[in-house]
Amino acid sequence: MENFIAYAGVAILALMLPIMYRIIAGPTAIDRIVAVNVIGTKTAVLLIIIGMIFERVEMFVDFALTYALLNFIGSIAAARFLNRVNPTKSFTAMEAEESKE
Amino acid sequence: MIIDTISICLICIGIVFFIGGAVGILRFPDFYTRMHAAGKGDTCSMFLILLGLGLYQLHEPTLANFLVFGKIMFITIFIMVTSPTSTHALIKAGFEEGIKMWTRNGEKKGNVK
Amino acid sequence: MYRLVIFLLLFGIWIIFSGQFDYFHLSLGLISCGIITAISSSFFFSNRSKSFGTRLGELMRLPGYSFWLLWQIILSNVHILKMALTPGEIKELDPSLVRIKTNLKTDFGKYALANSITLTPGTITIEIDGDEMLIHSISKHTAKGVKDDTMERKVARVFEGGGQ
Structure with a gap:
């Protein structure tokens, strides 16, 4: 069972690589932020797996909780920052263009 | 034994859903559709994997293990509530930024003024 | 009434997170939950007109x-x-x-x-x-x-x- 958990951790780590590609190649800034957000959630899971392998779950679970909190706050802050750059746009323009067709 | 089997099944299903999310993030054509893959695949795979790990923690029922299970469930519920919120915040930021949207007939429309 | 509910909620979270049951930690938890309830209890349950049964x-x-x-x-x-x-x-x-x-x-x-x-x-x-x-x-x-x-x-x- 310990082996299985280690393999699951390796699988999660391997699946982070394609998302890493999105961070490097992503055409816009928000694409990169989204990819970082996904990797952050998975890192919280990975921390618990590391705790189970080293048999110190009660310590690592606190790290995972803190990491999840920071991840959420970070993505909200990034969204707010990008919002502030372009504050006054509404979705009416896009809809008008759609209804024209 | 039964708990171990259930947790192995949950972790495997979670990893399969994570494969779906990762491939979706890699393959989908524009920001909005990638957001679908990121927001949903992320939430569900995280939920299933953490549930599996928490159940595995319960295989010898002591008080300390129950507390760890409670903490893991707290993380799970926290991410379940906050993940759609951050998805919503990010997609709104992208929308107001004016990122182009991919549609079926090949042309791209953005939120231009 | 709402203050009591908030206090109990916070204390439950404290017990889950600290995981220690000696008098020192429990009294620390009591003091900090009391301070938080006194300062910021108005943040939770913004609509207080609902009756307890509805909740x-x-x-x-x-x-x-x-x-x-x-x-x-x-x-x-x-x-x-x-x-x-x-x-x-x-x-x-x-x-x-x-x-x-x-x-x-x-x-x-x-x-x-x-x-x-x-x-x-x-x-x-x-x-x-x-x-x-x-x-x-x-x-x-x-x-x-x-x-x-x-x-x-x-x-x-x-x-x-x-x-x-």
């Missing part, structure tokens, strides 16, 4: 709703998985914007509906503007599905006392 009713109906939501989340993941692993060109992909109106009154109800829409197959809420929601839908099929109001009625039944 209890909401709490009783919440599990059924969350199990239904869980099932929807799994369905939406199967949908994403199927779409992502289609070989070649993805035929089903046909994004569009949909706009719907809600009848929900409270802010929390709208928040719950927006989160539920985000977690169900193929739709994401982009913007809530008064009682209108702008939704990005990933295919024609899901765009049709979002227009019927099963989910809205479910949310209304849980969070607004079935007044619809």
Whole structure:
């Protein structure tokens, strides 16, 4: 069972690589932020797996909780920052263009 | 034994859903559709994997293990509530930024003024 | 009354997180939960006009709703998985914007509906503007599905006392 958990951790780590590609190649800034957000959630899971392998779950679970909190706050802050750059746009323009067709 | 089997099944299903999310993030054509893959695949795979790990923690029922299970469930519920919120915040930021949207007939429309 | 509930909630979280049951840690928890309740109890439960019975009713109906939501989340993941692993060109992909109106009154109800829409197959809420929601839908099929109001009625039944 310990082996299985280690393999699951390796699988999660391997699946982070394609998302890493999105961070490097992503055409816009928000694409990169989204990819970082996904990797952050998975890192919280990975921390618990590391705790189970080293048999110190009660310590690592606190790290995972803190990491999840920071991840959420970070993505909200990034969204707010990008919002502030372009504050006054509404979705009416896009809809008008759609209804024209 | 039964708990171990259930947790192995949950972790495997979670990893399969994570494969779906990762491939979706890699393959989908524009920001909005990638957001679908990121927001949903992320939430569900995280939920299933953490549930599996928490159940595995319960295989010898002591008080300390129950507390760890409670903490893991707290993380799970926290991410379940906050993940759609951050998805919503990010997609709104992208929308107001004016990122182009991919549609079926090949042309791209953005939120231009 | 509300202060007592908040205090008990915070103390429960303290016990889960500290995991120690000697007098020193418990008294530390009592002191800090008391200070937090005294300073910031007005942050929780913004609408205090509801009676206690209504709150209890909401709490009783919440599990059924969350199990239904869980099932929807799994369905939406199967949908994403199927779409992502289609070989070649993805035929089903046909994004569009949909706009719907809600009848929900409270802010929390709208928040719950927006989160539920985000977690169900193929739709994401982009913007809530008064009682209108702008939704990005990933295919024609899901765009049709979002227009019927099963989910809205479910949310209304849980969070607004079935007044619809």
